[in-house]
Amino acid sequence: MSSRVYDDIKDAITKVLKSKYKRELDLNWTFPRSSELGDISFPLFKMSKELKESPQEIGNFILENLPKTDIIEKSALHGGFLNIFLKKSEFFSKLLNNIQEQEKYGASRVRSNERIIVEHTSSNPTGPLHVGNVRSSIIGDVIGRLYKFLGAEVNIRYYVNDLGRQIAPLVIGYQLVKDEITPDTKIDLWVGKLYAIMNTLFEINQIKNLMESKGNKADGKSSKYELTEVEIAEYESILENEDAENKISSQLNKLLRVQSSLKNRIPKLYTVLYEATNENIADLNSQTTLYVKKFQEGKDKEIVSQFRELTEKVLAGHIETLKMLNIFIEDYDWESTYAWSGEVPQVLDELSKKGYLRHDDKARLLLCDKIARETSYKTKYDIKHELSDLIIVNSEGITLYVCRDIVYHLHKLDKFDATYCYNVISKQQQLAQQGVKLALYALGKPEIADKIEHYDYEYVSLVGRKMAGREFEYVTPDEIYELTQKEIYEILKNREYQQEQMDEIAQKVSSSSVKYHILKMDPQKTIKFDVKKAADPNENSGPFLQYSFARALNILLKAPDKGIDVKEIIDNANSIDLKIESEAEWNLIKMIEDLPHVLIKSLKTVKPDSVANFTYSLAAAFHKFYDACPVLIAKEAAVLQTRILIVYSTIKCLESLFEVMGIDILEKM
């Protein structure tokens, strides 16, 4: 990338200052609040203090001694600011050279010495992706695309959580009914129903076992998998004197509510699963524990294949959803393989020998604070408070998620010879993710831990809807996609498109609606997903951007009708007499010049949302230009050609930005 005009001017001023004061001074430039003040501005206050001279004196000296260049129109002092006005046509000419040198404007090699792993999505295979966990996919995808665009090697990975205890009841249930019932929806959505039901049966079973241990006799009339109001009343009378009464009581009522909600919403599947479980499974809880243990060991081929069969089906559903959003995974890491590798016991052993594990009852805890104190962790991450211990093996001897995650991260970087790794995982998991890093420190691998970043993000909620996977309550991207598509069809039906064209447009617009609406938001802020806003072409939305592109492109496509040869103008850009007349043109040009720096900054701060917001600003500036500056009917040849080149440059920008965001370009819509 060639040097930037602003930096050249800064260097020139620095040189002038050095000639008088014989030293390096801290000089920064900013954009003035209004372009009436200038195009670039240097506040002189700081050096004024350092030099004990007034900003006016310093400013005047710079004004008198700044060499005449072909880029500065004029300079002026305003308050303590040295304001510079640029020669517009020179600036644009230089910019055009820059754009034409590159195949993709803004693409570069600035991060080419890096090899980056981005892990995202990594959803539990117990149901479809919903708008909450797809936020991980979108953020991760764009971080990866940004790195690629700036020259890095990137590897996108999906960690399949196929081992958790929550999957076992699902697998058990699926085996019971799979020959009887065929899925009536997309497979991952169907599994989501199955999961909610089986989990409810599991929880009812669990609470009944608990009550039995407290002396409540099963009367033989009711099932282990069904909860009635009468039973709840009995339980509450037994619990009256217990401390835990309130907690269990509210849990009971919630379970009852979920049970009836599921029975109402998915009656057929509920009945089938309930009856099958009731007949075949004496105790779902102990069966679950057995399944989890056997699957963790990996030796029972039958159980292993039962788990895999189901997980792979759900994963295929996830992949389909991601594809709709232009998101592609390169590698999958299966949690179960880390359980089977035999490394978990080794790691636990080592942690134990180093004195970083504590046994409490039968559970085992990672001594986080001890590790942080005895290694460089606390100083490195500037942690001043005490860290609490983390359970990593439960009292049944089942190793928890964190254990496999530790082993996974011991090897993760090697899979791609990576220099850095982002784990795009929800904020909820902050402590567990910290636990993984601490364990790596404890194992004497701080160099691995320091290359791993938990890139966290806040949750997504829905306007007027709640999300709870265990209750089969969520809004999926698939659903929003379909809603959006309907709206797009409404708009398109009044235009003369072939069905095929309409399908393509509707598909690409729907996809960008969902993706962009989540992308544009600061990851640290909670999102209240609003379908209407996401698809509104008048908002800061995906469709708005796609429309802007189509509008720009249309000018160039229409040009031949007016006898204008666009290609010739572009090819001869550097010999054309550029004439920039209006504020709208000039603002847009300055913004176009900014693009490569916006991308670099977005990646430096790792804020993919800032790419989205810049794109919106650019599109808005283009629409102002479009209205203020007619292109094809401009009277003067120089003005017309200049405007063609502005449109061309805008298109180059949007192409790059769409690629970075993974949003489809539409030529017509």
Next chain:
RNA sequence: GGGCCAGUAGUCUAGCCUGGAUAAGGCACCUGCUUGCGGAGUAGGGAAUCGCAGGUUCAAGUCCUGCCUGGCCCGCCA
């Protein structure tokens, strides 16, 4: 009790890392522009003690300290 994050017009959001001039957009509301290069656009208007209180600074939405409100997490889910 501890930790992380958020708090900006009626509403939604940007700006905070790296302090700089009159805090910027969208929606909604009011007034214009339409035989156009696609109005899915645009010009103008009203609307904000930037959660509160201190501090640092020539200068604070931005940095520091304390507090308030909300969300999430902190021993057997992931």
